[in-house]
């Protein structure tokens with residue numbers, strides 16, 4: 001090929017890449033609401049939620065005794081084998097955690113009914129999440145057998161929709177659980193998306209350490225959302241039924257601009273420093289403009305125990321049986337040792353974690369090409385800051401068990 005043709009080809013390629021980037025770079029509005037976009041990454045590859053849900057799994061393990069106690073002490077409803085018991089997991093995502101939880105609740109209740117009432121009731125399990133959730137992957141994994149080689153003994157159904165609105169008829173549910181999901185807000189507050197407002201979140205993707213106006217807007221959204229959630233569940237859960245919630249949270253006395261457990265956890269959290277640096281890299285490389293960077297916000301809020309208690313009181317209809325703040329260690333010691341030996345694999349693992357949780361909303365903001373560029377910058381930033389690998393960090397969670405009065 002002569003040099004002229006090769007120059008022409010590379011110029012066409014550069015032009016089409018430029019056009020593609022321009023097209024992809026346009027910030028997109030989440031028309032129709034965040035619930036159309038937000039979901040964990042489906043499937044089962046390295047960037048999927050199913051392969052990146054170690055911290056939620058640890059949270060469930062830690063809160064398991066509380067859930068089992070609730071199951072052991074809840075009112076018994078079924079009198080004959082014709083009646084069924086109905087359990088819902090709200091914000092189920094895909095993968096192991098939801099199945100393990102439903103199995104645990106079903107088996108716990110079955111044993112109680114057989115022992116205390118002499119009946120072996122039928123169970124219905126409702127797996128509920130936003131319509132964008134990968135229900136196909138979830139239903140495929142339903143077919144696998146339990147660890148003790150038994151088949152699952154419940155009738156399963158998927159319920160697409162937001163848990164901030166009604167999902168079931170009145171008095172339908174006996175047990176509703178929601179695990180590691182309620183810290184996701186229904187939307188980014190409008191004033192945070194207005195570049196003329198004092199709540200414009202300049203230079204940050206999230207609210208930890210952000211300006212007062214941004215934090216207050218998120219806190220207000222979080223309050224409205226939790227109250228909506230509780231009002232809907234108050235209608236749907238039968239009297240004596242159980243509502244079990246596990247959500248990202250902070251201790252009662254901690255200010256809302258301090259979303260995380262301590263300074264190391266703050267520095268290492270996937271929504272904070274490395275995420276901001278990755279957006280800054282895209283900006284400095286001329287791939288996005290400042291408004292695109294600042295217009296991206298992560299719709300998560302870690303509530304305090306006080307905020308949760310206040311919302312439950314204001315809603316009425318529930319009695320708090322137990323409420324606890326717990327700290328979840330971010331990763332196992334074995335993983336940490338592995339990463340100390342190989343920091344590049346650490347960067348990859350962290351980038352996969354943010355892909356699993358944020359890819360759909362990053363793609364909605366900047367398109368798939370720039371989304372992947374962002375995750376690559378994030379990976380580089382994380383693997384080049386080796387000092388953080390040695391730090392053990394924590395996620396805070398609030399666990400609440402409430403009985404419908």
Ligand SMILES: C[S@@+](CC[C@H](N)C(=O)[O-])C[C@H]1O[C@@H](n2cnc3c(N)ncnc32)[C@H](O)[C@@H]1O
Nearest residue numbers: 039056091092093097129130162163179181184
């Ligand atoms: C971190 S995952 C937790 C999944 C699972 N419960 C677990 O413990 O592994 C959070 C889930 O909450 C879902 N979610 C977020 N906001 C929601 C909403 N408004 N209504 C229903 N599900 C929601 C997300 O789609 C996601 O699947």
